[in-house]
Amino acid sequence: MAKTTENATGTLGKAIEVLDIIASSAEPLRFTDVLKLSDQPRGTLHRQISNLIEEGLISVNRDNSYGLGLRLLQFASKAWASNQFRTIAEPHLQKLHEQTGETVHLGVLRGTEVIYLDKVESRQSVRMYSQIGNTAPAYCTGVGKAALSALPDDELDVRLAQVEFRCFTPNTLLDAKTLSAEIRQIRLEGNAYDREEHEAGICCVAAPIHSYNRHFIAGVSVTGPAYRITPDILQSWAGITRAAAGAIMANMATQLSPKM
Amino acid sequence: MAKTTENATGTLGKAIEVLDIIASSAEPLRFTDVLKLSDQPRGTLHRQISNLIEEGLISVNRDNSYGLGLRLLQFASKAWASNQFRTIAEPHLQKLHEQTGETVHLGVLRGTEVIYLDKVESRQSVRMYSQIGNTAPAYCTGVGKAALSALPDDELDVRLAQVEFRCFTPNTLLDAKTLSAEIRQIRLEGNAYDREEHEAGICCVAAPIHSYNRHFIAGVSVTGPAYRITPDILQSWAGITRAAAGAIMANMATQLSPKM
DNA sequence: AATTAAGTTCCAAATAATGGAACTAAGCAG
DNA sequence: CTGCTTAGTTCCATTATTTGGAACTTAATT
CATH class of the missing domain: 3.30.450.40 (GAF domain)
Structure with missing residues (x-):
């Protein structure tokens, strides 16, 4: 369900793949959940998620589960309007x-x-x-x-x-x-x-x-x-x-x- | 106006910075316009934009100017709903x-x-x-x-x-x-x-x-x-x-x- | 208190990004 | 039509970043 077609867009592609995993899930995922769905090693995934959080594309809920960040709304609002x-x-x-x-x-x-x-x-x-x-x-x-x-x-x-x-x-x-x-x-x-x-x-x-x-x-x-x-x-x-x-x-x- | 605070989020940060430049502009930018606003060398910027296009985060208008991609709407819709x-x-x-x-x-x-x-x-x-x-x-x-x-x-x-x-x-x-x-x-x-x-x-x-x-x-x-x-x-x-x-x-x- | 699981940090090796230059294509003036 | 200018694209050795395994810290469970 969350399986994105294996892209060759380098680092960005991998980051977006993680974003996609989080977007595709019905309920909020925690770190280990994402780990299971992605095929990245832990250290790697951890840094990717950290970067996504830093950029505002992923938000952290209080129980450490992840959601999509509000910055996406900001981008989308402009994408739509223009x-x-x-x-x-x-x-x-x-x-x-x-x-x-x-x-x-x-x-x-x-x-x-x-x-x-x-x-x-x-x-x-x-x-x-x-x-x-x-x-x-x-x-x-x-x-x-x-x-x-x-x-x-x-x-x-x-x-x-x-x-x-x-x-x-x-x-x-x-x-x-x-x-x-x-x-x-x-x-x-x-x-x-x-x-x-x-x-x-x-x-x-x-x-x-x-x-x-x-x-x-x-x-x-x-x-x-x-x-x-x-x-x-x-x-x-x-x-x-x-x-x-x-x-x-x-x-x-x-x-x-x-x-x- | 489009000057994002210099982030240290590596490759992803740079990609998002480019996205931000395109989002922040009132009218559609062409390659050279983005080049002037970013401080990346041409080859580099070209690949970054190619990747963003590949991922659906940027769309190309018929006159080769760039806009924000529809995939952002998809993400935002889920971000909002959840x-x-x-x-x-x-x-x-x-x-x-x-x-x-x-x-x-x-x-x-x-x-x-x-x-x-x-x-x-x-x-x-x-x-x-x-x-x-x-x-x-x-x-x-x-x-x-x-x-x-x-x-x-x-x-x-x-x-x-x-x-x-x-x-x-x-x-x-x-x-x-x-x-x-x-x-x-x-x-x-x-x-x-x-x-x-x-x-x-x-x-x-x-x-x-x-x-x-x-x-x-x-x-x-x-x-x-x-x-x-x-x-x-x-x-x-x-x-x-x-x-x-x-x-x-x-x-x-x-x-x-x-x-x- | 002991045990298991969850999350985080580290660093040498592998890989991907960089950026300068060379190249092609498109637009324009004479 | 030709040469000139600008816009966009490709290439590749160098450089910097990502990788991934393992060790480590913290939190939860028995």
């Missing part, structure tokens, strides 16, 4: 929300996961931090499947091979073959659907967003409760969701580079 | 908001700055990320001054010496002597006030929060528009703000350590 893609997408998300009245998500693909970058909803009942920055598996979310569909074939194969399927609901897709077939369908239609595949009672329609060279891949979705949003209604939003995605891509082309 | 202090404080912030009807902030002291950790307000008109994770100078905010007042004398002197005073409004305190006097007053009263010192038209009342050994220092505040919140009204909230801070400290004592 993110060009998010800034460009923002008005389009707003518009899509006004057109549908439902929650709109913006997420980017990283590996086989989706990182949620923004969210627009009517009642801000749930705290934003509970969503923004959160990740979800790409294979069982609308945004994720839309994003996967925008990958070039060779790259798609690589990613599909990395997916670790897990059953969240009775509708969750559970093998690469089914997923692959669905992605072909998404490419034809231009829209992806999440039919209560990640969370029971929640469905959505999504559309892919990508940069001209497809190095950057993202997606936008409209989400709602399944009891209220019938498949027909969902499908009726497919067009405007694609339109929003298209408008964001158009804006990216004009605003992010002199010529496309 | 933060023990914030979790403990949350219900008390909620209650304070219900009692006053105004915006409630929770912030922790880091050096001479305050990092905002949480916020409760009625109309979520402003995006949360625009506040949470944000920092502000301690000397001109209610939460910040309350926090400073909880520092032991020797530590306070150290921090006061580090403050770089800057004028935000006509009311901003501009020298250590005045600030020091005000902190003595705050210690007597148990409350700090921001009388439009950071932002014109915005005032607040705050109270300090600290761990038993005062290694961890924070503050809670009630903020409102000055045209509506007269000094009298503000003062009438002093008691419940102190009470909220006290309740949070009591909860910390019982929940964070077996015995105090």
Whole structure:
């Protein structure tokens, strides 16, 4: 679960790996816990953690267990505020929300996961931090499947091979073959659907967003409760969701580079 | 502006310093810009940035300028959700908001700055990320001054010496002597006030929060528009703000350590 | 008081970072 | 188109940092 792919980024990579171990754990870890999860010798790990604490990336709880440091919030706040893609997408998300009245998500693909970058909803009942920055598996979310569909074939194969399927609901897709077939369908239609595949009672329609060279891949979705949003209604939003995605891509082309 | 205090945290420290340079800049920096701001040789800086990119901590815009990476959002989202202090404080912030009807902030002291950790307000008109994770100078905010007042004398002197005073409004305190006097007053009263010192038209009342050994220092505040919140009204909230801070400290004592 | 586990410090050996210089690519002026 | 300037990238012997085993201190448990 906390096993990060063995990176070759030297000292920094190892430090971030430790950070990842601490981030991935549900409950607070103490020194020995981290020691077991990492494959570093004690002396080494101890210094790495000391450095991370010194830099404010890790905080120490009173019982000597570790948590993520607040400096990360500081960085993230700036990352979010200054993110060009998010800034460009923002008005389009707003518009899509006004057109549908439902929650709109913006997420980017990283590996086989989706990182949620923004969210627009009517009642801000749930705290934003509970969503923004959160990740979800790409294979069982609308945004994720839309994003996967925008990958070039060779790259798609690589990613599909990395997916670790897990059953969240009775509708969750559970093998690469089914997923692959669905992605072909998404490419034809231009829209992806999440039919209560990640969370029971929640469905959505999504559309892919990508940069001209497809190095950057993202997606936008409209989400709602399944009891209220019938498949027909969902499908009726497919067009405007694609339109929003298209408008964001158009804006990216004009605003992010002199010529496309 | 981006000059971080020369740290001795080895390779990691240097990498984070680069991250800080990129975070501190208003507009996107290109390679040479970062080179000028850091005092690293080109080859070195180039590798450092490459590693940061590889780890997802820095992203590259299409014009080769750098921004903060989305992986920081991922970390921050977890840091926020799992933060023990914030979790403990949350219900008390909620209650304070219900009692006053105004915006409630929770912030922790880091050096001479305050990092905002949480916020409760009625109309979520402003995006949360625009506040949470944000920092502000301690000397001109209610939460910040309350926090400073909880520092032991020797530590306070150290921090006061580090403050770089800057004028935000006509009311901003501009020298250590005045600030020091005000902190003595705050210690007597148990409350700090921001009388439009950071932002014109915005005032607040705050109270300090600290761990038993005062290694961890924070503050809670009630903020409102000055045209509506007269000094009298503000003062009438002093008691419940102190009470909220006290309740949070009591909860910390019982929940964070077996015995105090 | 004895025993086990948890956390911390130390230092010679191994490894990774450094930084100067050489190199390529991009932008611009004549 | 050519030469000139600036921006960005790669290379590698030298240097400095990280490594990891073991010894050590402190805290918890029996």
